[in-house]
Amino acid sequence: MPPLDGDLWSILWLSLRVSGVAVLISSLIGIPCGVWLGLSQRRGRHLLSAVIQTGMALPPVVVGLVLYILLSRSGPLAFLGWLFTPKAMIVAQTVLALPFVIGITMSSVAAVPSELPLQIRTLGASAWQCRWAVLREARHGVLLAVAAAFGRSISEVGAVLIVGGNIQGHTRVLTTAIVLETGKGDFAFALALGAVLLLLALAVNLLIARLQRGRWPA
Amino acid sequence: MTSEALYRMRDLQKRYGSDFALHVQQMDVRQGEVLGLLGPTGCGKSTLLRILAGLENPSSGCIHFSGAPLVATALPLVTLRRMTLVPQRPILLAGTVRLNVEYGLRLRRIRNRTEKVDDALEQLGLTGIASQAAQTLSGGQTQLVALARALVITPDVLLLDEPTAHLDPAHVALVEGVIQRFRQEYRATIVWATHNLFQARRVAVRTALLLDGQFVEVGQTEEFFKNPSDPRTDDFIQGRIVY
Numbered sequence: 235m236p237p238l239d240g241d242l243w244s245i246l247w248l249s250l251r252v253s254g255v256a257v258l259i260s261s262l263i264g265i266p267c268g269v270w271l272g273l274s275q276r277r278g279r280h281l282l283s284a285v286i287q288t289g290m291a292l293p294p295v296v297v298g299l300v301l302y303i304l305l306s307r308s309g310p311l312a313f314l315g316w317l318f319t320p321k322a323m324i325v326a327q328t329v330l331a332l333p334f335v336i337g338i339t340m341s342s343v344a345a346v347p348s349e350l351p352l353q354i355r356t357l358g359a360s361a362w363q364c365r366w367a368v369l370r371e372a373r374h375g376v377l378l379a380v381a382a383a384f385g386r387s388i389s390e391v392g393a394v395l396i397v398g399g400n401i402q403g404h405t406r407v408l409t410t411a412i413v414l415e416t417g418k419g420d421f422a423f424a425l426a427l428g429a430v431l432l433l434l435a436l437a438v439n440l441l442i443a444r445l446q447r448g449r450w451p452a
Numbered sequence: 453m454t455s456e457a458l459y460r461m462r463d464l465q466k467r468y469g470s471d472f473a474l475h476v477q478q479m480d481v482r483q484g485e486v487l488g489l490l491g492p493t494g495c496g497k498s499t500l501l502r503i504l505a506g507l508e509n510p511s512s513g514c515i516h517f518s519g520a521p522l523v524a525t526a527l528p529l530v531t532l533r534r535m536t537l538v539p540q541r542p543i544l545l546a547g548t549v550r551l552n553v554e555y556g557l558r559l560r561r562i563r564n565r566t567e568k569v570d571d572a573l574e575q576l577g578l579t580g581i582a583s584q585a586a587q588t589l590s591g592g593q594t595q596l597v598a599l600a601r602a603l604v605i606t607p608d609v610l611l612l613d614e615p616t617a618h619l620d621p622a623h624v625a626l627v628e629g630v631i632q633r634f635r636q637e638y639r640a641t642i643v644w645a646t647h648n649l650f651q652a653r654r655v656a657v658r659t660a661l662l663l664d665g666q667f668v669e670v671g672q673t674e675e676f677f678k679n680p681s682d683p684r685t686d687d688f689i690q691g692r693i694v695y
Binding site: 347349350352353355356357358359360363367370371449452 | 502505506507529532533535536537539541542543545546547551555556558559560601602605
């Protein structure tokens with residue numbers, strides 16, 4: 235077996251940890267923003283929506299490059315000391331995943347009948363209870379947003395390679411390991427890692443599908 | 453029944469852009485009465501009900517509820533929970549009929565819900581479909597569920613916007629009976645918008661006619677129908693106003 239064999243579990247664990255935390259942060263920020271934007275009737279909402287959807291097309295290498303400049307020794311965020319650490323990779327993946335969470339949540343919430351919050355309100359719901367009711371009705375779309383964010387994060391390679399550096403035992407994740415093995419000409423092992431990546435994505439999406447079908451408290 | 457005014461409206465106007473939806477010079481809704489609200493489609497009945505429910509603010513003028521100004525954007529939850537509106541086209545939440553009926557009780561964190569919900573379901577003949585998904589119901593069943601979820605929270609004010617529009621005559625009679633019993637038991641105030649003259653005559657203590665956003669006539673129901681003081685009321689009752 236290739237030399238990566240001993241590190242496989244740590245690579246797998248780091249991939250899950252980095253992408254999991256990135257999805258968690260982007261969901262904590264993105265879902266409330268998406269709900270607020272989806273319910274908002276303000277002018278400029280459509281322009282903001284277009285900007286957010288453009289964010290879905292952010293090139294990962296550009297995000298990686300900008301973060302590299304910010305975190306490098308001469309950059310304004312150098313004092314954090316995050317360059318070539320999993321923290322920088324989490325930031326990169328969060329930036330890439332966030333537009334997906336906001337955009338898809340916003341569309342899902344906007345698709346809920348606009349009368350619903352008023353009808354909920356007249357049953358005695360507080361403002362927060364109204365928002366929760368709308369989120370509950372839009373839950374399929376919201377969880378789809380989380381799934382899309384996870385897909386974007388776990389499969390990302392350009393940004394994490396630049397800000398993480400693909401350091402063995404420290405910042406090497408599945409995608410960067412695939413790049414390394416492909417460069418070394420070990421296509422079989424690279425393909426095997428690709429299969430592991432897909433299985434991981436499948437497992438997470440099965441969990442999300444389960445949540446979509448499950449009962450959400452009213 | 454007392455004649456104390458629960459709602460008091462003075463020079464109340466509602467505009468959407470440059471269009472007038474409602475202009476109420478002076479109108480009171482009395483504590484404990486059933487006020488029948490008649491008028492053709494688009495005359496402002498639904499707009500008035502939404503203002504009474506604290507869902508919308510008037511564009512100008514004032515409305516008081518229980519002696520205090522009713523401001524939709526700053527309505528205390530305790531006041532909001534005294535009133536409920538059963539809309540013309542109810543939207544039910546994803547989930548079962550039971551979940552929808554008990555929803556208002558959940559919002560109020562009431563723990564012993566089962567008995568109240570069972571009672572509301574039974575009164576409206578919904579027991580057999582309690583476990584059915586709400587999204588699979590017909591228009592009439594949806595309306596019954598919307599009424600059940602409003603009654604179960606025992607509001608002081610029940611605002612009804614064509615609550616029997618999608619129901620067959622047997623269910624219309626059932627709903628009218630349930631609402632009348634509810635009013636007697638809880639001394640609730642009811643504003644009941646309807647197109648149906650016969651229904652207004654059956655259920656209302658006072659009846660009002662809205663035309664083009666303005667009250668044409670308000671009076672005791674029997675007097676309203678037998679001796680209308682405004683010729684437009686007579687035309688409406690006799691079916692001479694065709695919209």
